[in-house]
Structure formats: structure tokens, C-alpha cells
Amino acid sequence: MKRIDHSVDNNQRDKSKKWGLWIDRKRELSFRFQGRRYKGFEGDSLASALAASGVSVFSRSFKYRRKRGIFSLNAADTNTLVRVDAMPNLFAERVSLREGLSAQAQQLLRFNPLFVLNFLSRFLPAGFYYRSFFRPRGAWMLWERVFRRVAGIGVLSQRKVAHHALPRYDKAYGFFELVVVGGGLAGMTAATKAARLGVRTLLVEREQRLGGDGFEEEFAPSPSQNTLSQKIPAQKIPAGLPAALTVMTGAQASGLFADRFLAVVEEKKRRLHKIRAQACIVATGAFELPAVFRNNDLPGVMLASAARRLKRRYGVVVGRKPVIFTANAFGYRLALDFLALGIKPVVLDPRPVPHIPDALSIRDHHIVCANGVALIEAVGKGRIEGVKAKIAGSEHVFPCDSLCIAVGFAPAAELLVQGGCELGYDATHHCQRLQSLSEGLHAVGAVAGLFDPAKVRHHAEKTAETVARALKSRRTQKTEARNKARNKPQNKLQNKLQNTLPAAALCDDGAQNWHDPVFSHPRGKEFVDLDEDLQISDLHDSVRDGYDSMQLVKRYTTLGMGVSQGRHSNINGLRIVSRLTEEDPARLGLSTVRPPAAPESFGMLAGRSFQPLRLSPMHRRHTQAGAKTMVAGAWLRPAYYPPSQQPSAKEVRSIVEREALAVRNSVGMIDVTTLGGIDVYGEDAAEFVDRLYCWSYKKQLVGRARYLLMTDEAGVVADDGVCCRFAPDHLYLTTTTGGSDAVYRALLFWRSQWNLKVEVSNSTAAFAGVNVAGPFAREMLEGLCEGVDLSREAFPYMGVREGRVAGCRARLLRVGFVGELGYEIHVPFAEGEALWDALMQHGKRWQMIPFGVEAQRLLRLEKGHIIIGQDTDGLTLPHEAEMGWAVSRKKPFFIGKRPIEIQVERGITKRLTGFTLPARHRDDLPKECNLVMHEGAIDGRVTSIAYSPTLRKIVGLAYASRSRKTLDIQLDSGRSLQATIVPLPFYDPEGARQKI
């Protein structure tokens, strides 16, 4: 391959026939490939610059390690995958050349020892993987080691990169009335037309420049009125566009999801655009299909469209002695391209009789042109040197340095199919054709089956007009809907299903697809799928083994599973299978198309995510105190407060125990901001809570708190908390940290179902909370409270008060989750830090320390209090968790009442049981979730376990079926441990300490 001479270029009088539209010959760039230095031009891609420098081998194939070069030049095959810097698997045709670029092939190019597989291919048939799973036994173990080394394309760099040096990937959102995908002739025409009609339009093009393949001046002799198209060759993004048009180049639309939600990937800017369109015109064009014959993968064999792209865009001519194998006008046009450069190609046409217009087009040039040609093989070592073909029964050899194939197209309809449009096989024209469009989706250009530029323009403009009209009526519809009263039902705004597909008769422009470009050879190596190195015999094997539908063939042979996703292989695969099974190709169908339509980098998928963490207002104080944090629901909470940076597991245990002991012996405090808080107001507030929770609340006194237990409709324990009655018509409910959203939603739902006078407000984010607990809690708080009498008589256990603590307006709840005298103080969120500081300062005299979630868990376990979600699961009934006392039997109704009744009547078979173990088992503590066994069968599981420093033994909770004296706990090691069952709670059974 060679760059077309400047002089030749200048000789072209007709400007439109200028070669190398994309490159700037005045600006030379140097770059490296495999360590060697090469030169290219500004505007070149890596592939074109290498081709111009005479490099024909870019990679080795996936399975047999055969040499591979440019084939489609359309970022749709593995042949041109290279590594640039540390980034593997980049299409060389998508890598813009820059000064000093250094690229590497992904495998050994010159001598690849694994090329031996090429000669062993007979022993590595398709389905080899599958079979080695089964026979002989154990073979997979052996093969796996080999496969793991050999399989795959490209290697990820495992070099550690500092976090700040990592590339940042980002996301953006866009909203348009119309998105046009594909900036070729059809796309540009439709986009400008729509924008002129006032539709807010986005045009997405995956190449760096607009223009596409169909846009060639020679196709359109009369100069277009379309200013956009005229300006394409001159500059990247044309000036003078209608204001309503936005153009995005270098952006791949890789997914089309429900209601026209598009994923558009801008790899260069490392940005993923999520775009909502009200209508979408897809103009993604068509993929050229290869022919299948022996050695059709030799470097130098390529699709005619690749040769044309090289020449038009980059001014690279693929050879001095080309052969064109073609059955359509595109191949003949390529021949004319060669002739314009003074190169005489050989044209081989499989059609038995000359196609008149095609034959006429090259009549005057006196070149070799044969009809009724059947290819036998391409010959050559390392690259193509000749083509062997059968013409009228006799074999001929045509020496050549390149072979261009033009035997047909397949619509690039991935996006449309993802969007629900139907693609079928048109048996008369031997091609795939769109059968129907889904709501709001349209297709123009080659993807809709139109290739003739005049027809394409006309159809694109008509489609744009239809879409613009529909969008306009939608706009009026929307305004009307907005003006309607609120309680009127809302209909989905309809994007009327408008079929804008061109009439089938229009598409019938001279049978572009040759029906049978498959030439099998007794010695094989006719590749159906270049990505996966699949030969015709592999498909034979698949069908012979009974995997004879396309879905099964795909899975058995991996046909179409490579990078090209079957773009080049599916149709030929279909033809072969249909011939083998004598089944109509239209009936065989093709495998499903799923996003992404083109490869995406991992960074794009990982990118920046939106997972906000909630922090309490005291969080700064926790980190300052060196707290180790843990995730709890949407929150980050302090787990414990280690004195050193990296405590060992043993140290952590002693820190947690020290924190717990401080609460038992003096006083400690914990940040409980994360607990949910819901205010319920209204005349029927108590009635409402009464219907939602298991216990009874109607007669609850003002100034008192009551335990809350919520079950779902099936009677399963869903959440717990405390109900505080501040006024007859004001109740304040707390929820668990993780449950606040679900509880709030349930409250809203049932409020909407019952006609009660009640308002519900989620005040989780309105309050910060601190629980001060320990025997000295009262003494300590007395000096800080205003307007609240903390004395035992005035503020008893399970009382609630409002007042001021350290100057902050506060709700005080005297509850005992940790089993000591304790006060939960809820203050406005913004005052949380001030409260924390005041308490810390004031508590010094009592050696008060903050304690974390770990210590709290230990303390509550000593008290036998359950944690919803840890000691219960998605099936636990209140009675199983020993919470039957909190279920009212007198109430006529609460959510879950009847299912609980029914199941209690049937008998509760498992119960939450407390057990203890001697302290000596501390070092191999059974784990939460270790099984409880009974007579060799699973009986239950351990839900909570910890060493209690107060009781100096191990305490835990477990589900078990019958009341026995001991529990048989099975450890991870398989050993079993006998635990003693004891009544709950472990600590302070009379509850005297929380009532002092």
C-alpha cells in the first residue's frame, strides 16, 4: 500500500475527486509502531498511516495466530486492534495520529510460536471447549491451564497507577427533540432539514468527521442545496448550521433503550452521554459483507469499502495490481477509482452474465473483467500474492497485491433492533431488511435499504418533515395536558407510530447482495468469522452435532461472538447453515442484538457514579477523634474509636469492649442521627399508627414513649422503633437506620388508602440525635438541660420530653436500647455538632467517651434486644423473634394481623434463643450464620454473637426449633460446639438499670 502521489492528486482537476480528504499533507507527524519509526500526516488514523508506510500486518488472529491486516477499516473487526501506551484493544482506524504516538501490536507479529495452531486446526474444532468439559473426564482441568494463557485479546496493564493519575471518566445528560445517529449523507440531510424546521436536533457521528461513506460527490452530480454536506470535506464541524442543530463527532451511540433513551459514548473526552430524545432517526448506514473462500484473511484481502475509505479519506492506494471481486456497482466504482489513478485492476464478477450498467461503466478502459467467477483461494505467504479462481470450468491464477471484495451489505441496524424494530431476511434480494419501526424511531439511508444518493436525500428530507410535524403536534398536546385539571387521568403522550420506511420497491436498486459468496475448499481455512477464526467446517460440525438453529450455532461455534458481533459473519453464517439444513434463511432468524453496539472501555462503564453517602452533622468530630467508619444503609457511621491508626483485630476487640464497659460503668454517648424519624400529625394520628404497628397506641399517654414493631402484610417483622406522643395529635416515630425510607413509603401508602385525618412528614434529615447512656447519664445531663426535670419521678423510663439541651431545642427520649439509664436527645440537624461538642466538653468530669456502632451492638446483645435484619430475616414472624408481647391481640386490625394469627394458630416451630459459651472460646468464636444442628439436620442459625466483657462469657442469639438445654453449633471448620441455652436477656433481666 502506498500514499497517492501529490502530483497525481494535483492533476485531479475535479476538486470533488480529491484523494485524502481528511489529511493535511503539510503537517507531517512521526510515530512508532512496534518500536519502529514511521511518518504520517495530521488527520491520519494509525491504521491509514501504517498502511501508507507499507505495513500490512497489524495483528495475529485469535485462535490460529494467522497474520492479519486491514479488513473493514470500520472499527468492526479484531484485525486492527492495537495497544497504545497502556490502553489495549484500540481500533487502529480510530486512533488519531499524533506526534510521538507509540503503538504496539498485541501479539508477536513476525514469528509467533502459537502459529503452530494453524496446522493443528483439525484437532481444535469448534465446540472444543464444550466437549472438553465432558470427555474425557478431567480433561478440562488440563486444558483450562492452557486456555487461560492462550485465550483472549489484549492484556490489561497491571502496573499500579496513583489514584490521581487515573483518567477520569464522566457522565453527562442531554435532552433533545430529535437525535439523528450517523452523520453520513442521510443523517446530515435529515438533521439539517429537521433543524431548519425548528426541531431541536442532535447529530451524532462516530467518526471524527461528518461525511460517512455514502457521501461522495460523484454519486450526486448535481451540487446539493445542502450547505452542511458541501462543507464537510473542508472542515470538521461545518459553520452556518441552523441554530437548532447540535453536532457531536467522535461519539458512538452504543445503546438505544426504552422510550428513546440513548447511551452515547465519547471515548476521547471520556464521557458517557445519556440522552433522551422524543424521536430518533437512525442513519447508521450499512456494513459491507465479506466473501468466504480459502485464505480470505490474508493481509491484502479487504472489503471494497475499506479500500475506498483508505483512498478517499487518507489518500492511500491499496495496491498497484489489485483484483476486485464484485457483484455490484460498488465494486465497479472502485475499479473506476483505481483507473483514475492509472492503475488497472482485474475485475472478477460471480454473476454469470454481465450486468449491463456495471459492464458499461468500465467498458472503455480495457481491463480484464470476467463473469461467472468462482473463487478458489487466495495465495500468498504472509500477504496476498495471487487469486486462484475458476472461470467457465477452468482454473486461472491472477497475480495481485491486493484483493477488494464487494459482494453486498447488511444494514447497521443494531440500534434499531435494540429499540424493538424488526429486521428480517429478504430472500429476493438476499439481504437483511427492516420490516417495521417502533414508536418514535425512524431509519434513513443505507440502514433503511436506500443506496442511491438522490433517493437517500429525498427520503431523508421527507422523513425529517414527518418527524418535525409529529413533534410539533406533540408539543401542543403537552401544553394541553398541562392545562388540564390535576385529577384527570394522564395519558401517555403518544409519539404516533409513523411508518417512514421507504417502499420496498424503492430499495430494489440492482441487487447489491450476491446471494452466495461462499466458496468452500477441501483444505479449509475459509473464514466465516475472522474474529473467532471460524471455518466453514466448524459450522458443519455444529449442524452435524444437532446445534442447527442460529442461536445454537452461535453458542456452539462462537459465531458472531467476537468484536465484530457478527456484523461480517452473521449473514454468511446464516447462508451456510441454511444450505446445510435446507431451511429457509428467513425462518432461521438471527441471534438477538444487545447493547453496546460498539466496544466500550471499562472506565466508561464504571465512570463516576451517583451513590451519595449521608453523613451526620457530627461526622467531622468522629473523624477528628479517629473513628473507624462503617456503611450503614445510606449512612457512614463510626464503628469504634481506635487510639492508633491501624489496630489489629485483637486491639479492635479490646477497644470495643472498653467502649462498652464505659457505658456500663460510667457514661458514654453515641451518634444516632441515622435513625429515621417520622412525625405524624392530625386528629387520627394515634389511630393511624395503631393500624400500622403491632402494639396499641390509641391510649398512649402524652409524654410517653412506646416500643414500635412493624410487620408487613404477610406478618413478617419489617421494622422497629419508638413511638413518642408529644401531643394528642402529634406522634413522633423512630425507625431503624436502613428502614426509614421503606417505612415512610409504607406510611404514605396506607395514608393514601385510608380516609384518616393525618399528615405524615419524614423528619429523618431534620434531626441529629445522640444517645447518652450509662449510670451517670442523668447526673451528667442535669447541668446541661433547661426546662426539663430529669429526676426519676418527673421523667420516668419510657418518658419523652421537650426542652433545651446545651441551648439546643431538643426532644428527649428516655429509652434503653443498650440497657442502661439513657437519654436520646434529638436536636435540629444543624445544631448536632454544637450539641456533640457541648456534651463532650461537659462529660469530661464523668470520663464520658463516645462509643461506636460495634459497642452498641454488643451492649444491646447483652440486653437481648434484636436488630431487625440481623436477628430477623424476610420470613421472621414477631413470635419467632420472641416479640409476641409487642403484638396486640385486642386490636381489630393492623397490617399483618391476620397472617400472624393464622401462623400462630398453626404453631411456631422456631424461636430466637439466647445461648452462652465459656470465655475460652473467644479466639474461635462461632460466626453469625453458623448453623445450629439437631440430630444431624439443620435446625437454625446463629444470628448474633459476641464476648461480653461485663458477663465474662460469650453470649449469642440463635434460631432453634425445640426447647432444649444445649445448642449444637457447627463451626466453619466442621467441628461442633455445645452452647448452653439461657433465658433472655443475659444482662440485668429485671431491667432495673435502665429504670434508675
Next chain:
Amino acid sequence: MKLMPCPVHGERNIAEFVCKGPVLSMPSATHGSPQLWARYLFLAENKAGIIDEWWLHTASGMWFVARRDTTCDEILQTWSIEAYRKERRKKQKTTAQR
């Protein structure tokens, strides 16, 4: 991403919504038989066709009803609770009259 035509907020991304399940009436909490309750709780009809479902717009905390065709996952119509009740009453009346 799908769009949900919220009866108050218009078309919004479906990620803003939570579905509770089909509109069903709860059996009696005092007399409902175990069979009736089991059917209500666990034996979802899973109908292929048009169903009415409870949906919540999480950002505003509003529950409403959406009518959806499960065969093509198309949302046909949505109502605020009041409008839905009104429609139901109207329907009951007309069937009663017949």
C-alpha cells in the same frame, strides 16, 4: 430508561418511581380464610395483559395508579388516587345499572 407519565409531574424517568404491585383488595383482617390470605399475599396472578398497579413517585412521596400492558410493558394511563376512585365508582355504577 422508560418514562412514566406521572399524573402530577408529567413524564419522568422511571428510576424516580417505585412499584408496589397490582391493585388488589385486602381480605378481611378478622375473618379472611388462610386460603384467601395466601392467595392475596403469595399467589400473584402474573397476568399477561392489562393490569392496574400502585406506583410511588419517590421524590414527592405521591402514590398513584398506573395501567400497564404487561405483554409489551407499555404504560397506558395513570391516575391520581382520587381520579382512580372516581373512575372506579363510575364503573361500578354503570355495571350496577346494567
